[in-house]
Amino acid sequence: MKMGLIGDAYTLLVRELLIFKKNLGVNIIRSLIFPLIFIILLGSFGSTPKNVPVAVVNYDNGPNALNFINTLESGGSVVVVSSTTQTAALNLLSLGKVAGVIVIPTGFSSGAASTIYVYLDNSQPQSAEVVSSQVALVASEVGASTSVSGLSQTDPPGLIKVISNYVYGASSNYLSFVVGGLLVMVASFGAVFSSGFTLLSDREMGNLKAFLTTPINQFAVLLSKIGYGTFQSFLSAFIGLIIGLLYGATVDAGVLGFFELIWIIFLVGLGFSALAIALATRMKQLQTYALVSQTLVMPLAFLGGAFVPVTLLPSFLIPLTVVNPLTYAVNAVRDVMIKGFLPVSTLISTSVILVAFAGACMALAFALFRNTSMQLS
């Protein structure tokens, strides 16, 4: 009786799932741990910090200046540490005692000077961002402008003048930003860690040879592995999404957005499972595979903007982001989660890119797998 490629692949997938079921507890924990740790860690240090210390040098001492300082502390995002001179304040900054220095010049209250000078330590970007946005907010309320121009020559090393802008709109939720990137990363990592490893261990145990000696089409083995990788990756990313939502991330595009998310992480899992299998066809050692796959996937996740927006990357890396399928996945996920809408054209183009990536990797895997002698030992 002929069952064909799909039927054989289905049988082998059933086998993978039976093994998965046998180790259900371990598998669930494995799927849980990665997103849990990342969301809580990244999401926490990424969330808006409170009580960021900031040194204020008040050369003016007029009522407007005092008003400015009081308003600055309202909301609790920053705590003001008074400092008598700019030099002393900058010293505090260089020691890391404060996240920023605000200099209110003489004549601020009288209206002779309307510019407040801000120094930030960008080695702690989150704190710097809090200070700069709080200063900008208060300054606009009191009708002052913040500026840092003209002082660069005297800047101590390591201090950068920053007036930061949110990459997405003012409603940006950093946790949603992190969770969005993380979902794509978990999907790609989940795929690489499951499918390729099972192919390698099957080869090592002799199972692969046993499969290849049955009347099945040899590509059924690959298809089943890709299917299993997609399943594992999807499970991890789905758990990641649930954890992210429980932890406070939002999907601004609503229920439809939720399904769009699921579709995109599914395609990422499919593509990276195929990539993982293509890598695993010619590797014998688990260590080699682990090294190569991580060296490949980790940079892809970063270059795709999973943690840092692609627009902030240096220009020489931009071409890499263009050819990286994860860039499109991350953008689509962020559109859904943060912008609140995903244009149909973007959904289609993202889907086409991810499907094409999966197809290319699958073709590569099939081509590399052809030499069966490699698969025997």
Place this chain on the structure above:
Amino acid sequence: MGDIIKIDKLVKKFGDLVAVNGIDLTIKEGEIFGLLGPNGAGKSTTLNMLLGLLPPTSGKVIVNGIDMHKNPHAAREDIGIVTQETVVEAELTAEQNLMIFGRLYHIPPQELQKDIDFALELAALTNFRNAYAGTFSGGMKRRLEVSKALMHSPKLLLLDEPTTGLDVQNRTQIWNLLREINKKQNVTILMTTQYLEEADQLCNRIGIIDHGKLIALGTPSELRQKIGMSNIIEVSADKDNLQKVAAAFKSIGLDPAILSNKVTAAGGSSATKKIEMLIKEISAKKITIQNISMHEPTIDDVFLKLTGSEVRDESGAFTGGRGSMMMRGGR
């Protein structure tokens, strides 16, 4: 009875290395055929070509009338395989192991349960159907594997060293299982082995393979006559004394072969008497030796007789089993 396997001028080269060098072999339906040879002789390469896993450099393999390398999927429908590594899936139950392979062998769904039950019975594992195979003993795993290979009622069963690593009791159990299916279901069996005794007890015919060539072929008794299967007398000694030991062998009428650190000879029909004479001779001549012993002929002795050389040891140039060979093949 027809021919179930026809191997025709089979050659396999891995680069400069000739692993299989022109093997012709025909196996008839209903036979139990043993393929003997030391590590690296070309057994596994031959078997892999028989299974269509390796393309031959030249020559043909016809299984049940189907060219294995032109139509491997169809040819494999009639073959059951037990590989050298025991590949039962530790994380699946006995029944799940059988179910997956039954489906891969395309057993119709309505017959699958019946075939699973049959295989469990054959393996004497009916009571363990829901136990995970990882908990089984070596013998149980091997029985499960053999019965798994028989589930789809193949005409031909290929076994690659089926009893390597098993104790005597389990080995006998596997032998009985093989005899039973050969007799009752007329399954032709082709097995490789390193054990002469196993081939002798189980096989109707034996082929001995070395350096990729079939160097002997016949029934066990034919081969025994050919190589004089009497007990082997063996004396190990320092290099300097080997010639003297050989002279002692000759003086009592034996035909010695001198190896790197020992001298051996077939003891003939009165081997026990010969060893006594040899001990007397050696002590009379005051030759220093390390050890003297007598044993039943092993594959080494057969090889020594047939090829004039010792079975190459594991670290030899063309050994290490399929792992190293396959690496070469993959390039």
